[in-house]
Every structure is written in C-alpha cells, then in structure tokens.
Amino acid sequence: MWGMPRMRYADCNGSQASEETKIMVNIGGVRQVLYGDILNRYPETRLAELANCSSGGYDAIFSLCDDYDPARKEFYFDRDPGAFKCIIDVYYFGEIHMKRGVCPICFQKELEFWKIDPSFLDDCCKSNLSEKKEELQEIANRVQLILDDLEGDPSDDRWQKCQKFIWKFLEKPESSLPARVVAIMSFLFILISSVVMCVGTIPELQVEDAEGNHVEHPTLEAIETVCIGWFTIEYILRLISSPNKVHFALSFMNIIDVLAIMPFYVSLSLTYLGSKMMELSNVQQAIQALRIMRIARIFKLARHSSGLQTLTYALKMSFKELGLLLMYLAMGIFVFSAVGYTMEQSHPETLFKSIPQSFWWAIITMTTVGYGDIYPKTTLGKCNAAISFLCGVIAIALPIHPIINNFVKYYDKQRVLETATKHELDLMELHSTEGKGRNEGNAASGLNGMSMSQSDSYIPLLSDAKQHRTRLQSCK
Numbered sequence: 001m002w003g004m005p006r007m008r009y010a011d012c013n014g015s016q017a018s019e020e021t022k023i024m025v026n027i028g029g030v031r032q033v034l035y036g037d038i039l040n041r042y043p044e045t046r047l048a049e050l051a052n053c054s055s056g057g058y059d060a061i062f063s064l065c066d067d068y069d070p071a072r073k074e075f076y077f078d079r080d081p082g083a084f085k086c087i088i089d090v091y092y093f094g095e096i097h098m099k100r101g102v103c104p105i106c107f108q109k110e111l112e113f114w115k116i117d118p119s120f121l122d123d124c125c126k127s128n129l130s131e132k133k134e135e136l137q138e139i140a141n142r143v144q145l146i147l148d149d150l151e152g153d154p155s156d157d158r159w160q161k162c163q164k165f166i167w168k169f170l171e172k173p174e175s176s177l178p179a180r181v182v183a184i185m186s187f188l189f190i191l192i193s194s195v196v197m198c199v200g201t202i203p204e205l206q207v208e209d210a211e212g213n214h215v216e217h218p219t220l221e222a223i224e225t226v227c228i229g230w231f232t233i234e235y236i237l238r239l240i241s242s243p244n245k246v247h248f249a250l251s252f253m254n255i256i257d258v259l260a261i262m263p264f265y266v267s268l269s270l271t272y273l274g275s276k277m278m279e280l281s282n283v284q285q286a287i288q289a290l291r292i293m294r295i296a297r298i299f300k301l302a303r304h305s306s307g308l309q310t311l312t313y314a315l316k317m318s319f320k321e322l323g324l325l326l327m328y329l330a331m332g333i334f335v336f337s338a339v340g341y342t343m344e345q346s347h348p349e350t351l352f353k354s355i356p357q358s359f360w361w362a363i364i365t366m367t368t369v370g371y372g373d374i375y376p377k378t379t380l381g382k383c384n385a386a387i388s389f390l391c392g393v394i395a396i397a398l399p400i401h402p403i404i405n406n407f408v409k410y411y412d413k414q415r416v417l418e419t420a421t422k423h424e425l426d427l428m429e430l431h432s433t434e435g436k437g438r439n440e441g442n443a444a445s446g447l448n449g450m451s452m453s454q455s456d457s458y459i460p461l462l463s464d465a466k467q468h469r470t471r472l473q474s475c476k
Contacts, residue, residue, distance in 0.1 A: 166241035193227035314407035321399035336388035366392025
C-alpha cells in the first residue's frame with residue numbers, strides 16, 4: 001500500500017465532499033486511501049467524481065469503476081498500478097512525470113481514463129509522448145502502403161493498374177524477385193558508369209580525333225551510351241508511373257537523376273549543332289565543363305543504399321553541431337593566421353606575406369593536413385602553430401560523438417520501425433483469421449452487447465476507412 005503525504009486543501013468547488021471524506025481504491029491489486037478534499041482540487045477527474053458520488057447509488061459508482069465492495073467500501077480498477085502512481089501526483093504536486101519503462105502511448109490512455117488533462121505532463125514527458133506518436137504514425141503509414149499495394153483499388157482502370165505496377169516494380173525492390181534484380185542492375189550500371197568516367201581520363205586509353213585532340217576511347221563511349229540509355233528509360237518510366245508528378249520532379253534524388261543524364265544529351269547536341277553557332281574551341285570547352293557534371297550520378301547510389309540515407313539524415317540532424325564546428329574553426333583560423341602573420345614579420349624570409357594568405361596555413365594546420373608549402377620559421381611562430389594544431393584537434397573531435405549518436409539513433413529507429421511494421425502485419429493477418437470465429441462465439445454466448453474492458457489496449461493505427469485495429473506491440 002502506497003504511503004502518500006496527507007495534505008490539507010480547501011474545497012475547490014464547494015462540493016459535498018469534505019476534508020474528512022476518504023475513499024479506498026484498489027488499482028490492479030494495490031490499495032490506497034485517498035482524501036476527498038485533495039481529489040476535489042480537480043473536480044473534472046474520475047477520482048473526484050467517485051469521491052462525490054457516494055450517495056448516487058450503485059449505477060453511478062459502477063459507471064466510474066470496474067467493481068465495488070460495499071462491505072469494505074473499496075473501489076476496484078483494472079488499471080496499471082505503476083502508471084497510477086505517477087498520475088496521482090497531479091493531486092499533490094500539480095504535475096505528472098512518467099517513470100522509466102512506461103509506454104508513453106499507454107500512459108496517455110491512462111490519462112484519458114482518469115480524465116486528467118495531458119497538459120499536466122512535464123515538458124520532457126510531452127516530448128517523449130510526441131516522439132512515440134510520430135513513430136506510431138510512421139508505422140501506420142508503412143502498413144497502409146503495404147495494404148494498398150496488396151489490395152489495390154477496384155475502381156482503377158487498366159492504365160492506372162499498370163502505373164501502380166510499374167511504380168511498385170521500380171520503387172520497391174523488396175516487392176518481388178524481378179524488382180530486386182532490376183534494382184541490382186541499376187546499382188551495377190551506376191558503378192560501371194562511374195568507373196568509365198574515371199578510366200576515360202587516363203591518357204593511355206584515349207585516342208586522337210581528326211583534329212588531333214585526345215578523346216575517350218570508342219568502347220568507353222559505347223558503354224557510357226548504354227548506361228545513359230538505362231538511366232533515361234528508368235527515369236521516364238518512374239516519371240510516368242509516379243502518383244504525383246510535381247513532387248516527383250522536385251524531389252532531390254530525382255533532380256540528381258536529371259543532372260546525371262543531362263550532360264550526355266547536352267554534349268551530344270553541342271557536338272552536332274554547336275559547331276554551326278559557335279567556334280569549335282568554345283564547343284569543346286563547353287563539353288568538358290558539362291562532362292564534369294557526370295559525377296552527380298554517384299549520388300544515385302543513395303537511392304539503393306539505406307546506409308547512405310541514414311548517414312545523410314544523421315548529418316542533417318547534426319547541423320547545429322557542424323555549425324558550431326565551422327564557427328569554432330573560423331574563429332581559430334582568423335586568430336591564428338593573424339598571430340602567425342605578426343610573429344613571422346621579423347624573419348627576413350617569411351612565407352606569411354599577408355593575413356589572407358595566412359588563412360591557408362591556419363586551415364591546413366588546424367585540420368592536421370600540413371602540406372608544408374607554408375610554415376613558420378620563428379620560435380614564436382612555431383609556438384603559435386603548436387597551439388593552433390592542438391585547438392584544431394579538439395575542435396574537430398568535439399562534434400564527432402553527437403554525430404555518431406544521431407547516426408546510431410536513426411539507424412536503430414529504422415530497424416525498430418521495420419520490425420514493428422512486420423509485426424503489425426502479422427497481427428492483422430492473425431486477427432483477420434480469428435475474427436470470424438471470435439465474433440460467432442461472442443454472438444452465441446451473448447457477449448456482443450457488452451462493452452470492451454477499460455484496460456483494453458487496442459488502438460486504431462490505420463485509417464477508419466480500412467477498419468483495421470491492432471494491438472500496441474511496438475512501444476518499447
């Protein structure tokens with residue numbers, strides 16, 4: 001039995017419950033005595049209503065609790081005693097803190113049952129609850145997408161069904177074995193194209209054209225053409241089958257796809273048409289400038305690598321730490337370059353001609369690169385270099401831990417979401433197979449008219465249109 005401090009409060013709403021009114025509640029097998037004057041601090045709550053309904057008869061009592069013992073005057077609740085121990089604090093301290101190990105979503109259900117406003121939760125607990133809601137919503141969205149792919153829309157015509165099939169085939173490699181093979185082929189084409197781009201710059205593998213200029217080997221150009229053809233067909237099919245064309249065109253990864261194939265066609269156009277409008281040398285310079293844009297295709301690997309996507313998200317979530325790192329390095333570069341320039345002016349063969357030129361020395365020193373093209377020659381200048389080196393090591397090491405934490409946190413979260421999604425689908429399949437038999441059994445035993453238990457933990461994860469209800473198993 002819990003021991004709570006006996007605190008006296010004035011009657012907040014002038015109800016009939018006086019300071020001497022007390023009730024005994026049994027929460028999941030744990031008894032506790034509560035006092036009416038304390039409960040009436042929040043008269044809208046279930047416990048306050050229970051303290052004030054003693055003369056309302058058994059109907060009023062059983063509408064508020066699960067069971068009641070008239071002999072002992074004890075009210076029974078089939079609720080979580082651990083969550084109730086946290087919730088009861090609102091009557092004594094005016095705020096609620098969730099203890100470790102309590103599922104935030106289940107705790108919210110407890111708050112709703114006891115009619116406690118969630119605004120009494122502390123800010124840290126609110127953020128935890130909000131984060132868990134976002135995770136559940138993401139699980140629901142994933143499950144809904146899978147169900148939509150499996151069920152389909154019977155009102156779709158043949159073209160719409162074909163679009164959905166192509167989109168699923170190209171965007172979801174896990175949907176089938178042929179889709180996985182196509183994804184692997186796309187990955188290989190990206191690697192081959194990147195290798196060809198690098199190998200084509202080797203002078204020994206280049207050939208001379210009619211004007212005596214070194215150009216790529218025809219074999220490499222043929223391989224490049226095949227790769228570009230694959231990328232083009234893939235992009236056009238994905239664009240045609242995409243549900244939202246505008247969102248597809250403005251997506252970052254799809255912009256990368258356009259940048260990866262555009263230089264080939266622009267170079268091809270300049271080669272055959274540009275010579276008629278401008279000098280040949282200018283055309284060649286434009287083509288060389290466009291060829292460097294082919295490096296954008298390496299970013300296409302992120303589409304097929306969850307690790308690269310996780311790393312990108314970790315860097316995105318670490319903008320604050322990276323900003324602090326850049327600010328710290330910028331301050332150090334400015335200070336140490338100015339000091340180094342001043343210290344080296346006394347040496348007749350100084351390499352520090354100006355403070356802006358000293359920026360380069362400060363950058364390569366603080367980042368521990370040290371090319372050796374510029375270095376201090378005086379004793380004070382060397383001391384300044386040693387200090388700048390140590391400060392640079394510290395500045396670079398400080399944000400590494402938060403970035404790694406963000407990476408691990410996001411990676412673990414994605415694994416949990418994938419596992420939870422599969423678990424929800426398994427539960428839905430199990431409920432669908434058992435639903436008919438359970439409903440028939442309930443109808444036969446006359447249980448259809450009874451309401452569900454107040455401790456029921458079913459939550460609607462998906463839209464009401466689908467009428468799916470799943471048990472909350474992914475709150476850990």
